[in-house]
Amino acid sequence: MTDETPHDEAVEFSLTLEPDDARHLAMLSGQLDAHLRQIEDRLGVRIAARGNQFLVTGPEPATQSAADLLEHLYGEICQGVALTPESLHLQLQQAGLEARDGTAREAGDDSAVEPLQVIRTRRGSIKPRGRNQQGYVRSIKQCDVNFGIGPAGTGKTYLAVACAVEALLEERVRRILLVRPAVEAGEKLGYLPGDLAQKIDPYLRPLYDALYEMLGFETVNKYIERSIIEVAPLAFMRGRTLNGSFIILDEAQNTTREQMKMFLTRIGFGSTAVITGDATQIDLPRGAQSGLTHVAKILEGVDGIGFTWFANGDVVRHPLVQRIVEAYDAHDDRATSLENSRRS
DSSP: OOOEEEETTEEEEEEEOSSOOHHHHHHHHOGGGHHHHHHHHHHTOEEEEETTEEEEEESTTHHHHHHHHHHHHHHHHHTTOOOOHHHHHHHHHHHHHHHHHTOOOOTTOOGGGOOOOOEEETTEEEOOOHHHHHHHHHHHHHOSEEEEEOOTTSSHHHHHHHHHHHHHHTTSSSEEEEEEOSOOTTOOGGGSSSOHHHHHGGGGHHHHHHHHHHHOHHHHHHHHHTTSEEEEEGGGGTTOOBOSEEEEEOSGGGOBHHHHHHHHTTBOTTOEEEEEEOTTOOOSOTTOOBHHHHHHHHHTTOTTEEEEEOOGGGOOSOHHHHHHHHHHHHHHHHHHHHHHHHHO
16 A cells, blocks of 8 residues: 655655565565665665555655565565565566656556466576566467577576476476587687587586576486487587477577578477577678578568567666666667768
8 A cells, every 4th residue: 555745846655565574574675675775776766664664755656666666576575486686676677667657557567577387497496577588488388489589688598498497397398409509709619629519518508507507417417418408519400300309599699591490490399499699799700691680580470489579678687787788789879870871
């Protein structure tokens, strides 16, 4: 319940969070009120807390968004959902958009974080956050071929690995394949020791780390030895037909048009494929068109194929990562405009 009182061009909202549970309230506030301070800094409000009584002060609609966010977060905590820095970051992203657009959600409206089936792994459960992450996981569960396209730090690959692990544990697939093109930013793989698979192995480390987190080190190594989990360069996919598999093609922006077509035609019965990439970080030789950008023009809208487009607002890493991505985008936009003006 909230009430509104004017105060020197600001608005005050008084909240009473129920039930009055000291442990849950401490989780909401964070260590040394770190969560409350983070909300204050991001939304430009002030929050005073005493027990389960909260007073939020600031301009509208930021104050309304902060009050609604506190109520929503507390409701999730009481239902057993952990409040992590990543989840709070995404909630703040949405609340900030609502505050800027003047579209703060009404109390009890959870559309921004609509509950979705939790992804269950051996080491715990993973809950997608935000509209795009929820839609992405929903699409993976419903479609045989899925594309997750957007900037670094949006959870594209991590959530794909989580869905793959869940499918394997539930015996909906027999194996997991992790695939990546052998192209790196300004580096020559030929200088690395070993064969092609060994050369590309270090670049798949983020996928390994996610698997270790979800299954455990010993289980992952056992699955790799038994070929239940297979890691392969994209070039090794030619001529294969992959049935009963969960296939993840990471860094797909570095595929050529021919490689993307080859990969997509490897998919067999009972398989799910997830293709992830960032169209702004293409490392192909000059003049080569990215298979990811090309396939998006061809297949978007085709029945049975899902596309999820992530934006800067979906970044779940350190807030500075989002600012870096935005700064690069702004620079590229200025460079493009300047080039266009020179040509004209």
